[in-house]
Amino acid sequence: MNKKLKSYYRQFHPIVWVLLSGTVLARGSAFATLPFLAIYLSRNLDLHPVLIGLTIGISPLAGVIGGFLGGHLSDRFGRKPVMIGSLFSMSLIYLGFMIAETPVWFIILNALNGLAGSFFEPSGQALIADLTEKSKRMRAFSLRYTAINIGASVGPLLGAYLAVVSAKSAFMVTGIMYFIYVLIFAGMIKKYNVGNPVSKGAAKVTIASSLRIVGKDKALLYLVLGSIIINFGYSQIESNVPQHLESSLANGVFVYSVMLSINAVMVVILQMPISHFAERFKTMQVMMAGAVFLSVGMLTFGFVSGWYTGILAILFVTIGEILIFPSSSYLVDQLATDELRGTYFGAAQFRKLGHFIGPIVGGFLLKEAGGTVLFSVIAVAVLGSILFFVQGNKVFVKTSPAIVKN
Template sequence: MNKLKQYINQFHPIVWVLLVGTILSRGSSFMTLPFLSIYLSRHMDLSPVIIGITVGMSPLMGAIGGFIGGNLSDRFGRKKVMLVSLFAISIVYYGFTIGKSQGWFILLNALNGLCNSFFEPTSQALMGDLTGKKNRMKAYSLRYTAINIGASVGPLLGAYLAITSAKLSFALTGSVYLLYAFILLFLMGKLDVGKAEQSNKKSVTMIDAFRIMKTDKALLFLVLGIILISLGYSQMNSNLPQFMQMTLPNGVFIFSVLLTINALLVVILQMPLSHIAEKWTPMQSMVVGALLMAAGLFCFGFINGWATAILSIVFLTLGEIFIFPSNSMLIDQLAPEHLRGTYFGAGQFSKIGNFLGPIIGGYLLSHFQGPIMFWVISLIVFASILFFKLGNGIYVKTRVASGEKGI
């Protein structure tokens, strides 16, 4: 009991609120967005490229809005930005329930990406504000685990609702985000987070922030590498379900099971593998993760049944376990204390890959065979290692003189 109490006391209560909220909100969003491409192909008879553009609008707006939202949170406080964005997300999902045209879905998915891009970097920055340096990697790993706890439940329910009542899934997701916003509003009023925000707040204009991003080459190469990773990972929620629906019996069901396997593996393996990763530098974890993710995407080109599908998702999952928490830790290490929100916002530029991925993959799927699409994408993911190495080299050259290690 004492050990449990000590474990809980490692983190501020608001950090635990964010973790629990992540489970609920991500579970509901995984019930809807992975099946958006299937919904559009069934109900609107759109080409894979147009579906890719529609699905890709969310990450495109996320890439644009994340930097702005992160900077605003540095200037005006995390609480305001987080709460406004959560309420807006709930409205967007309710809007999906009445959408009837391609333009409506493009607009709503763009707003969804914009609102999420305000919330995500701000919530990560707040977790960093409220957590000591020695526990931050653990906090970011727990956050990623929380995402996948939600993701382990959402897809199975989403597969059922995609066939029976897709609009109900949108309404449920909107309701969960609305409840999350009200709970966070109440608890942030009761629990003090003002000191953590104020201690890191300085007057940094948007122009100053862009100037800082331009000069930090290590961050630039890190983001470029993650763009390629995101380009590959986005295939799982855009072109993979279409490919499996076209080539396998019960492809939608198999796809939903793969999403659940993906999430469960992250929940089970995240903490054990994080202990292994702690013996490496975060950059080494990123390289290993990129190799595993490229292998998983390459194997997707050979899918002909359950065995090959599961093998592919295992490789992909191991890759993301190493990459994504390490990416958060690297951004945290690079960021000055008063610019943590801005740096996490800059990390949202990686969503450019989530925008381009569905479009590039959709083009390859339309003009070539599915296996060729996955093999090309796997090579793109493999190329991310070059950017990671370049970023690490710059970081080492600029900071080794002060006695710090590379990333």
């Protein structure tokens, strides 16, 4: 048994394990705060749903702006300075949430949170790919997504408790966790001397030339466009689903907390078996199937009347995200060259436009038309992503048949 564990551990670089462990720590504490931000703003500041949507949506909008730049800088100057700087910034930002009192400050801080996160995410994914054999990268990305959801399985329950005891203490805990993460990560990356520029050639690639190279990649374009729609739908989970449940169910906040934890636990349990089964199919086809499951889950949210329908809705959503999100990271890695890997992962951050538009449009529909109409519209929109995945699959077949056979 010990030999099997050692063998499993050795298949990835120690820094990869640090990133996975840090993801559990940091995302767990973040999930104790951000999913409840909409409720906090509604209860404590009595904001209109559209303004709440703007406050939440400003983070992924900033991520769109910063993602490409952060990925490019990590290619040019190395993963190390970009990742350490962004982690330290996130620690300060969450401590800032703790003392914020006005809507303006929440908007500014959440924008900075999105910006710092967008620098870290593409650089972190690129570093995982840098340090992992090609044959094991899909497994690494699946483990990363599992790590996110291990944190997410504990975070919402902690957040629900802290929301009752002291809502602001959740922000403090998250800030401290990110600070611990950056200290450990900085020490380990110094020990193994990794995270430096990929090559001298990478440093010569300007941001303008990177934009031209990435802009010509039609497969990436279709992937990003389809992912924008997927994120448009998925963003409702953190913005309008909690508001809808709070207004339609007597114990809506508790139901929402349990649903988030069920979602995360299910991802941890089902991620590897579903991913193993999905390997039999083309990657874009897997994402199409995921869009169908996500659409059905969104539609079900519009008719939630209690525990059973709520769990059914989150079941469909969970299977959808398991099929979509790790596959998306895997495709970006396959499209990218070694010198522009961070840039490609940064360009993929444009999918966060969906996370910006979703809460605002959803907030308007929730206020003006109600939850059933909102989630019916979202379900139809998510199905529309399949059109882009179909076109993306055609490009893959024409340009690189080996990719789609994986």
